Amino acid sequence: MLIAGGRIVAAGPRARVERHREARRARKMDLGGRVVTPGLVDAHTHLVFAASRAAEYEQRIAGATYEQIAKAGGGILSSVRALRAASDDALAAGARVRLARMAAHGTTTVEAKTGYGLDFDNELRTLKLMRRLGGEQSVEIVPTLLAAHVVPPEFRSRSFGTGGADEYVDQIVRLILPAAALEGLAEYCDVFVERGAFTVAQARRIFAAARALGLKPRLHAEQLSRMGGARLAIEVEAASVDHLDFASEADMRALARSDVACILLPGCSFHLGLTHYAPARKLIQAGAIVALATDCNPGTSPTLSLSMAMSLACTQMRMTPAEALAACTINAAYSLGRQARIGSIEAGKDADLAVFDVEDYREIPYYFGVNQCVMTMKRGRVISEAG
Numbered sequence: 001m002l003i004a005g006g007r008i009v010a011a012g013p014r015a016r017v018e019r020h021r022e023a024r025r026a027r028k029m030d031l032g033g034r035v036v037t038p039g040l041v042d043a044h045t046h047l048v049f050a051a052s053r054a055a056e057y058e059q060r061i062a063g064a065t066y067e068q069i070a071k072a073g074g075g076i077l078s079s080v081r082a083l084r085a086a087s088d089d090a091l092a093a094g095a096r097v098r099l100a101r102m103a104a105h106g107t108t109t110v111e112a113k114t115g116y117g118l119d120f121d122n123e124l125r126t127l128k129l130m131r132r133l134g135g136e137q138s139v140e141i142v143p144t145l146l147a148a149h150v151v152p153p154e155f156r157s158r159s160f161g162t163g164g165a166d167e168y169v170d171q172i173v174r175l176i177l178p179a180a181a182l183e184g185l186a187e188y189c190d191v192f193v194e195r196g197a198f199t200v201a202q203a204r205r206i207f208a209a210a211r212a213l214g215l216k217p218r219l220h221a222e223q224l225s226r227m228g229g230a231r232l233a234i235e236v237e238a239a240s241v242d243h244l245d246f247a248s249e250a251d252m253r254a255l256a257r258s259d260v261a262c263i264l265l266p267g268c269s270f271h272l273g274l275t276h277y278a279p280a281r282k283l284i285q286a287g288a289i290v291a292l293a294t295d296c297n298p299g300t301s302p303t304l305s306l307s308m309a310m311s312l313a314c315t316q317m318r319m320t321p322a323e324a325l326a327a328c329t330i331n332a333a334y335s336l337g338r339q340a341r342i343g344s345i346e347a348g349k350d351a352d353l354a355v356f357d358v359e360d361y362r363e364i365p366y367y368f369g370v371n372q373c374v375m376t377m378k379r380g381r382v383i384s385e386a387g
Helices: 014-018 021-025 054-061 066-071 076-085 088-104 120-136 158-182 200-212 229-235 249-256 266-271 280-286 306-317 321-327 330-335
Strands: 002-004 007-010 035-038 040-045 107-113 140-148 188-193 216-221 240-243 261-264 289-292 353-356 373-378 381-385
Touching: 002 021, 035 040, 040 240, 040 261, 040 330, 054 066, 076 120, 088 107, 088 120, 088 373, 088 381, 107 330, 107 353, 107 373, 120 140, 120 158, 140 158, 140 200, 158 200, 188 200, 200 216, 200 229, 216 229, 229 240, 229 249, 249 280, 261 280, 261 330, 266 306, 280 289, 280 306, 289 306, 289 321, 289 330, 306 321, 321 330
Parallel strands: 040 107, 107 140, 140 188, 188 216, 216 240, 240 261, 261 289
Antiparallel strands: 002 007, 035 353, 353 373, 373 381
16 A cells, blocks of 8 residues: 555555555555554544443443433433533543544544533533544544434423423524534534434424534434334435434335435443344345444443444344444445545545454454554554554
């Protein structure tokens, strides 16, 4: 491979690459027969949060369900309270550590969602922190506004009656979305369509406002139950629909006919101790565009490793190693609208690369829970190196 100006000039047999004029003066790096992949693309994360939810982890081990914990005031709302109380510097410091560890696992591009602020000030604050982080370190951050994660506590009070969720949607549409768009803080708008979160009708209203402001839709859908989010993703021409654990056969066929990327998050099922995983095999056989992501978040998937996501995808969802690797590179890049620039090793693309100390790419998911990445490059510059 020949890299110049942060881009791949050529890749292939040594003799062909060395014919290029730039090769004569290039600095040579011998990677000792290791496997080089495109830089990994994590297309679904909740990067900025204030604290772990280890206490809930223990509660689930004792038998409490995700929904029971949420109804008791835990879950996402506990992360909301923590983020609102945290300083900008504390939030940035935590996210900075996570980004460095992601880079150490081969990740070069990260989609990052808000959703733990759930009010005007804190949602905008989170987006501004993402912009700050994107300017001070090398992992590329793709910002997504997830103000519609759940209904915030102040809109659940009796003073709002049964219309609390609709009143909060009003605030998202009238205030939060326009401010995020005006300042150019977000590229995407996400909604969690689920029991206890938002309905299809509420999501449709948010997406209409987002599209008018130039923000592209993404969806959390069919994670804990089937609510119709997959069909809505197709209707609004979303960039991605994520989770899909309870997608129906008809949903899968419809998604296969669409251009919507299906982002599967096996770390979530694993961490929650569930035996039900997204139907990756059926989606692939139907012809859908399947990507994988960590869903890095403090409550349901506190992992920073796409290699671990690949391991789970192979063992629990019966994806092949090749499918899993494509799902963490070119397909994930497609879901972020960056497939022309990243996600594969091709001339003209950014030199985003991950080097694994293995002899065969299949060993990347084979060694589960082990980080085999020894070097990560972003636009031709080493941003992480073991030792």
